[in-house]
Amino acid sequence: MALDILELRKLCIPKNIRITLHAAKRLEQRRIFLKDVIACIMNGEIIEQYPDDYPYPSCLILGMSIEDKYLHVVIGNHESDLFLITAYFPSFDKWESDFKTRKENA
Template sequence: MIEIEKILTYYENDKVFVTAHATERFRQRGIKTKDIRNAVKTGEIIEQYPDDYPYPSCLIIGETVDLKTIHVVMSDEGSSSRIITAYYPSAEKWEDDLKTRRRDK
């Protein structure tokens, strides 16, 4: 199970990496690196993906520097982390708390 403190330690030690694909998606969505860092700093892990390949990952909910709610998916690679994606959660997929996935009825 990934702990938010471990992800924060990776940030402190400059061990968080971003793929070119993720960087392009952030640009398309208007998300800046400082928003992601702030989201992790202010956030909490709301889902764990222990079976993700090649490394376990987790979903973090936090706030951008402009106090907008954002979701960030990050891996735990043992000695570093990778930002897989980040996005603004939509009301169609998430309950009002933006932490709980909507269930199809």
């Protein structure tokens, strides 16, 4: 099932966001804060859908951090919970300049 950005935005409050241990470590390493993740979801767009992800469907969102840096957030959804899988600042070696298109063989 494809996720809808408007539905994700309705759920996007800190009490609904579940952060895996893996995601928490990555956020800390990359100096990305929960407020950046929330900003990305609230101002971003879904650029890839992963409807068959386990245990819940997920998607890749391109948006902006609170410091206006491009940010990718992978988020899963089940009922009212959002599961933060990872977040990172996209790089030109893996993404085209629009940060929406993956480079071939990257």
